[in-house]
Amino acid sequence: MASPVLKVSQLTKRFGSFAAVDEVSFEIRPGEILGLLGPNGAGKTTTIQMLLGVVTPTSGSIEAFGLDLSTHREAVLQQVNFSSTYIAMPQALTVEENLWVVARLYGLSDIARRVNDVVKKLEMDEFRQKVTRKLSSGQMTRLTLAKAFLTEPRLLFLDEPTASLDPDIAYKIRSLLKEERGSSGLSILYTSHNMREMEEMSDRIIFLQRGRLVAEGTAQAIVARFGKADLEEVFVNLARELPS
Numbered sequence: 001m002a003s004p005v006l007k008v009s010q011l012t013k014r015f016g017s018f019a020a021v022d023e024v025s026f027e028i029r030p031g032e033i034l035g036l037l038g039p040n041g042a043g044k045t046t047t048i049q050m051l052l053g054v055v056t057p058t059s060g061s062i063e064a065f066g067l068d069l070s071t072h073r074e075a076v077l078q079q080v081n082f083s084s085t086y087i088a089m090p091q092a093l094t095v096e097e098n099l100w101v102v103a104r105l106y107g108l109s110d111i112a113r114r115v116n117d118v119v120k121k122l123e124m125d126e127f128r129q130k131v132t133r134k135l136s137s138g139q140m141t142r143l144t145l146a147k148a149f150l151t152e153p154r155l156l157f158l159d160e161p162t163a164s165l166d167p168d169i170a171y172k173i174r175s176l177l178k179e180e181r182g183s184s185g186l187s188i189l190y191t192s193h194n195m196r197e198m199e200e201m202s203d204r205i206i207f208l209q210r211g212r213l214v215a216e217g218t219a220q221a222i223v224a225r226f227g228k229a230d231l232e233e234v235f236v237n238l239a240r241e242l243p244s
Contacts, residue, residue, distance in 0.1 A: 002030045003066065005155050005187040011060035013046050017086045020046040022060070022211040023060070028155070031181045035202030035219075037231075039239040042208040044191055048157055051189070052082055064155060073194060078106075082146035084159035090131035095143055098132055102147050118146040121176060123169070123178050137164035145173065149180075152239050157189045162197065174201060195232035203229075 008193040013021040021043040028034045038044050045227050049055040051062060053073045062069040064076045089098050094114060100115070103111040116210035117136045119128050122142045129137065135143065141164050148156055162170035174197065180186045198205065207215035207222065215222045219231050 004028060005030050005032075005065060006189075007061075008051070009061045009063075011047065011050060011062065012058045013043075013050060015057045019211050021050070021057075021208075024208070024211075024213045025060075026206050026216065028187050028189060030187055031185045032203050033177070033181060033190055033201050035205035036189055036197045036208070037198060037205055037235060038193045038208035039235070040084040041210075043211040044208055045159075046210070046211075048082070048150065048159065048189070048191075051157060052080070053077060059135060075116040077155045078089060078151075080157070081148040081151050081153040081155075082159070083144045083161060085137075085144065085161075085163045086159070087144045087147075087149075089132050089140075092131065094129050094131055095135070095139075095146075096118075096128045098143065099146060099150060102150055107149050108151065114150055114152070118130060118149045121149065121171065122146050138166060142169070143164055144171075152184075153186070155187045155189075159191050160193070161190070162192070164196070170197075177201065195230065195235060199231050204220065207234075213239065 006028040006070065008027070009025050011021055011024045012019065024099060038046055046055060048192045050057050053069055065079060067076050069076050090101070093101065099110060099118065103114060108114060119125055122145055124142055124146060126138055132143065162173050165173065177188060181188060190201055202219065204217060205219055206213055207223060214224065223231055223234055226234045226237065228237060
């Protein structure tokens with residue numbers, strides 16, 4: 001079996017006496033889509049921030065591509081990217097200008113080819129010259145995804161990647177992600193509040209509750225373990241156990 005692309009061991013982040021993430025361990029394999037589930041406040045955002053090197057863990061380790069993130073941050077992050085519907089982009093620039101800025105910040109070569117590739121992949125040609133502040137929410141989501149694909153990463157963190165998208169575009173995005181992981185071996189950590197989408201997209205799922213990993217496995221295995229009808233029922237049941 002191939003070595004994991006990402007290996008997280010006993011990852012913990014404390015803010016004073018509060019453990020936002022508490023001894024969480026998991027792996028992502030080459031070409032795997034790993035779903036990250038949990039109610040608000042479960043520790044998902046803090047976990048992703050630590051994986052991106054934005055937040056320093058209190059304890060535990062993060063290893064990506066065989067390198068320790070704490071000592072090889074630059075080398076690791078050159079092969080990683082992140083997309084979220086909550087990322088802000090310069091509003092006065094056009095879509096294409098924003099992509100060129102990102103490419104230059106990353107020191108990429110062959111920028112014109114890369115920009116054209118992501119514009120084509122995400123069907124953005126009709127609004128590539130549109131000023132960013134005039135984008136619809138769905139167009140903005142596609143721009144943040146394009147930014148992530150621009151660097152041709154080996155590992156991609158996606159936070160609600162199909163939020164605000166029309167069903168036909170959301171379907172195309174899901175198809176694109178599956179195609180990329182099949183053709184290039186792209187590995188993906190994927191969050192979504194759409195349980196059907198999570199079941200469709202994820203090879204495996206990890207479920208956080210109160211900062212701890214409480215379930216891991218395929219969607220079918222998790223549903224069977226909790227004796228529920230589907231993943232949504234598992235999610236609702238675990239969320240209800242949280243203190244108000």
